[in-house]
């Protein structure tokens with residue numbers, strides 16, 4: 437390795453920042469994404485991303501969504517530059533296409549932005565995604581959105597984050613009024629007020645006006661009660677709030693909190709700038725040869741998502757690789773850790789908006805898409821130089837369960853092959869009943885859409901017609917110490933026991949209350965919401 441190449445890698449890693457947005461549908465993820473791209477100069481007028489979202493929202497049917505491809509493939513990663521930084525925004529599928537992929541994307545992220553609707557506070561999908569971030573100890577940056585509309589008390593929102601997520605909030609800017617009386621935010625480090633100017637939909641970058649906290653201009657533009665309420669709450673915050681602790685932010689124990697309104701562009705730019713200042717740059721990752729730093733001179737990365745394109749005209753598949761170390765170059769030859777084969781990485785793709793442009797090089801923190809000749813599985817490592825393998829991506833707790841019945845018994849073999857291959861690819865988890873009479877495989881999914889995908893692909897790729905028989909359970913937990921832990925218990929009420937693809941016991945519950953009941957009845961039983969692959 438030449439010194440120049442080593443320096444090139446070091447410089448590239450230094451300016452890379454990678455993150456995913458975690459939120460509940462409708463909190464404003466599309467809007468915020470669009471505004472970040474606007475500030476990053478990647479688009480010139482807000483509207484482009486939104487148009488795609490609208491196209492996506494009107495269809496709940498998966499085939500329709502597939503026909504309008506472009507969606508998941510092109511939005512898997514959005515790359516843009518800002519003030520010398522190379523930013524990778526990983527898209528986390530939501531809405532109708534929420535699936536295990538959404539969780540897996542977080543395995544490829546270095547930071548997360550938690551987007552909250554000020555009127556709603558923490559919502560279910562955000563909490564689920566947060567749990568995955570917590571497993572990885574990802575730094576979380578909180579953006580409380582829609583401040584231009586009536587919202588909940590900001591102190592109450594902070595309390596909710598602290599109590600429900602166990603995350604210590606550090607308030608970066610503090611709002612003055614909400615809804616119709618929202619006047620702006622007080623930036624605590626710069627000690628100035630950023631005044632809010634109401635505009636319908638900010639399609640251009642917002643102009644910012646700053647005022648001193650004691651300025652007459654400010655006081656005269658705000659009703660006295662709102663001003664004094666703001667001063668009171670700020671005083672409480674200064675007295676009782678947490679002190680800034682970057683180490684705690686980086687280890688996922690503290691979250692910087694920003695208030696703003698993505699729709700009107702208010703607070704987006706200061707957020708982006710603070711995020712770039714404090715976000716974690718690509719960091720070392722655990723592997724079979726210990727922790728490897730992104731500046732390690734050899735190339736390596738892992739597959740976090742596989743996308744099968746259902747459009748019959750483009751029957752290609754794309755494997756998404758998170759680059760971890762070294763420098764990726766088009767046409768380079770790498771090793772595939774699981775099979776020991778060598779592969780030439782040709783036709784790499786950089787993925788942005790409607791274009792698939794070819795990528796010539798990439799560094800730690802970047803994501804590339806490769807046409808998948810069928811050899812990749814989720815979690816696979818590819819590398820050059822000394823052999824190394826990254827920790828796999830775990831299985832995440834499914835919430836939908838259905839027996840999959842083969843309607844053509846003569847196609848037993850194709851059915852088995854299809855199930856096996858789709859499971860290997862990570863399209864779905866497969867479980868089995870422990871009752872010997874029930875031989876049909878159980879499809880276990882994080883999102884319903886995964887069922888549709890499996891049924892369609894079994895039919896189109898393996899020629900087998902199937903039907904689903906739903907199982908009315910919605911929570912799954914792996915039993916930590918396996919079958920022997922279950923044997924010690926006479927009978928678990930409120931749950932059924934099934935086994936996963938590796939013959940490990942999994943308990944299925946009708947709902948969270950049933951799970952809670954079992955935890956209370958059997959405190960000795962250790963239950964996990966994720967499990968390693970194999």
Ligand code: G4P
Pocket residue numbers: 459460461462463464465466467468486489581582583584585696697698699700
């Ligand atoms: P999502 O991707 O998280 O699902 O949310 P999205 O950005 O699509 O936003 C959901 C709705 O919330 C949109 O309204 C959007 O305009 C609105 N919104 C987003 N940010 C803000 C904000 O800061 N303030 C206010 N007041 N509204 C916001 P919609 O009616 O569904 O669409 P549209 O007609 O506005 O396009």
